[in-house]
Amino acid sequence: xxxxxxxxxxxxxxxxxxxxxxxxxxxxxxxxxxxxxxxxxxxxxxxxxxxxxxxxxxxxxxxxxxxxxxxxxxxxxxxxxxxxxxxxxxxxxxxxxxxxxxxxxxxxxxxxxxxxxxxxxxxxxxxxxxxxxxxxxxxxxxxxxxxxxxxxxxxxxxxxxxxxxxxxxxxxxxxxxxxxxxxxxxxxxxxxxxxxxxxxxxxxxxxxxxxxxxxxxxxxxxxxxxxxxxxxxxxxxxxxxxxxxxxxxxxxxxxxxxxxxxxxxxxxxxxxxxxxxxxxxxxxxxxxxxxxxxxxxxxxxxxxxxx
Numbered sequence: 183x184x185x186x187x188x189x190x191x192x193x194x195x196x197x198x199x200x201x202x203x204x205x206x207x208x209x210x211x212x213x214x215x216x217x218x219x220x221x222x223x224x225x226x227x228x229x230x231x232x233x234x235x236x237x238x239x240x241x242x243x244x245x246x247x248x249x250x251x252x253x254x255x256x257x258x259x260x261x262x263x264x265x266x267x268x269x270x271x272x273x274x275x276x277x278x279x280x281x282x283x284x285x286x287x288x289x290x291x292x293x294x295x296x297x298x299x300x301x302x303x304x305x306x307x308x309x310x311x312x313x314x315x316x317x318x319x320x321x322x323x324x325x326x327x328x329x330x331x332x333x334x335x336x337x338x339x340x341x342x343x344x345x346x347x348x349x350x351x352x353x354x355x356x357x358x359x360x361x362x363x364x365x366x367x368x369x370x371x372x373x374x375x376x377x378x379x380x381x382x383x384x385x386x387x388x389x390x391x392x393x394x395x396x397x398x399x400x401x402x403x404x405x406x407x408x409x410x411x412x413x414x415x416x417x418x419x420x421x422x423x424x425x426x427x428x429x430x431x432x433x434x435x436x437x438x439x440x441x442x443x444x445x446x447x448x449x450x451x452x453x454x455x456x457x458x459x460x461x462x463x464x465x466x467x468x469x470x471x472x473x474x475x476x477x478x479x480x481x482x483x484x485x486x487x488x489x
Contacts, residue, residue: 224290224303226287226288226290227285227286227287227288227290227291227292227301228292228301230268230285230287230292231283231285231292231293231294231301232294232299232300232301234260234262234270234283234285234294235283235294235299235301236299237260237261237262238256238259238260238281238283238294238296239299241259241260241261242259242296245259249274249278249280249281249296250272250281251274252272253270253271253272256270256272256281256283257270257272266287267287267288268285268286268287269285269286269287270283270284270285270286271283271284271286271305271306271309271310272284273306273308273309273474276468276474276475276477276478276479276482280295280296280297281295281296282294282295282306282307282309283295283306284305284306284309285301286312289312289313290303290312291303291304291305291311291312292304293305293306293309305472306474307472307473307474307486308468308472308473308474308476308484308485308486310487311487314487315487315488316485316486316487317457317458317459317463317466317485317486317487317488318457318458318476318483318484318485319455319456319457319466319467319483319484319485320373320374320375320381320456320457320458320483321367321368321373321436321454321455321456321483322368322371322373322481322482322483323367323368323371323480323481324367324368324453324454324455324465324467324484325350325351325452325453325454325467325469325480326344326351326352326353326452327350327351327469327480328479328480328481329344329480329481330344330353331370331371331481332367332368332369332370332371332435333353333365333366333367333368333369334366334369334370335355335363335364335365335366336363336364336365336366336405336439337361337363338358339357339358339359339361339363340355340356340357340358340363340365340449341355341356341358342354342355342365343355343356347450350452351452352450352451352452353365353367353450353451353452354448354449354450355448355449355450355451356446356447356448356449357443357444357445357446357447357448358445359445360442360443360444360445361442362439362440362441362442363439363440364437364438364439364440365437365438365449365451366400366435366436366437366438367385367435367436367437367438367451367454368435368436368454368456369402369435369437371435371481372402372403372433372434372435373433373434373435373436373456373483374432374433375429375431375432375433375434375456375458376429376432376458377429377430377431377432378428378429378430379428379429379458380426380427380428380429380458380459380460381399381426381427381428381429381434381456381457381458381459382424382425382426382455382456382457382458382459382460382461382462382463383397383398383399383424383425383426383436383454383455383456384397384422384423384424384425384453384454384455384462384463384465385397385422385423385424385436385438385451385452385453385454385455386420386421386422386451386452386453386465387413387415387420387421387422387423387438387449387450387451388418388419388420388448388449388450388451389415389417389418389419389440389447389448389449390417390418390447390448390449391415391417391443391444391447392414392415392416392417393414393415393440393441393443393447394412394413394414394415394440394441395412395413395415395423395438395439395440395449396410396411396412396413396437396438396439396440397410397411397413397423397424397425397436397437397438397439398410398411398425398436398437398439399425399427399429399434399435399436399437399456400434400435400436400437401431401433401434402431402433402434402435403433406431407437408427408429408430408431408434409425409426409427409428409429410425410427410439411423411424411425411426420450422453422465424462426460426462434456436454436456438451453465461488463488463489464488464489466484466486466488466489467484468480468482468484468486470484470486470489472486472487473485473486473487474486
C-alpha cells in the first residue's frame with residue numbers, strides 16, 4: 183500500500199494575520215515619517231522667522247528705529263529675500279509704533295513683532311494664511327463702534343442718530359416727514375476704488391415697515407448713482423443686503439435709500455462693507471479675529487482673511 187505525502191503551508195487565517203501585521207507596521211511608519219516631516223517643516227519655518235526678527239532688530243538700530251512702511255522696505259532694510267519657498271508679510275501696527283512680520287516656509291507660518299521676537303505659530307492679524315488671500319473692507323467707519331464719522335442723512339427728515347442696540351452701535355433714522363431719504367455710510371469718508379473694476383457693497387439693515395430699501399454705490403460728494411439694487415423688507419425685518427457692479431468713479435460711498443413713507447418709520451443701518459470683486463463676504467472689520475485696521479481703529483479701512 184502506497185502512503186500519500188502531506189504538504190505543509192500557511193492557512194488563510196495565518197496569511198490574513200501576516201497582512202494585518204504588515205499594514206499596522208506600514209501605518210506606524212507613515213505616521214512616524216509624517217511626524218518627522220512636519221517637525222522638520224516647523225523647525226525650518228521657525229528658524230526663518232527667528233532670523234528675520236534678529237535681522238530686523240539689528241537693522242532698526244542702524245536705521246534709527248524707523249520702521250519701514252511696506253514689505254519691500256522691510257526686505258531691503260533687513261537684507262532678506264523671498265527665496266527657497268520662504269515668503270514674508272509685513273505690516274505696521276495701527277499707531278505705526280510697531281510692526282508684525284509673518285514668515286511662511288514649507289507650508290508653515292510663524293510671526294514675530296517688535297515686542298516679541300520669539301516666533302509664534304500663525305499669522306499676524308490682517309495677514310493671509312498660507313495659500314490664502316486677504317480681502318479689504320474699504321469703508322473707513324463701517325460699524326460706528328467709535329463714533330459716527332462719515333455717516334450722514336440726505337436730509338433732516340430721518341433725524342439720524344448713532345445709538346446702541348443690544349450692545350452694538352448702529353445708525354438710526356426715524357422719519358419726521360414722508361419724503362424719500364437716505365442714510366449715507368462713508369459719505370464724508372469716501373472709499374478709493376479703481377475705475378473699471380467690480381465691487382460689492384453690503385450692509386445690515388432694519389426696517390420697521392414693509393418697504394423697498396435700495397443700496398447704492400454713489401460718487402463721492404454727489405447723489406450720482408454708480409450702481410444700485412432694490413431689496414424688499416417685511417415689517418420689522420432685519421437682513422443683509424448687497425449690490426455688485428463696475429465702478430466708473432474713483433471715489434465712492436455707500437447709500438441706503440428709502441422711497442416716500444410714513445412719519446415715524448424707523449430704520450437701522452450697520453456693518454457696511456465695500457470689497458473688490460463680485461463675492462459677498464460675511465461682515466468683517468478690524469475688530470474681527472484675524473483682521474486688522476489699516477489705520478486708526480474704527481476709523482480706517484481694514485483687512486483680513488475671508489470668513
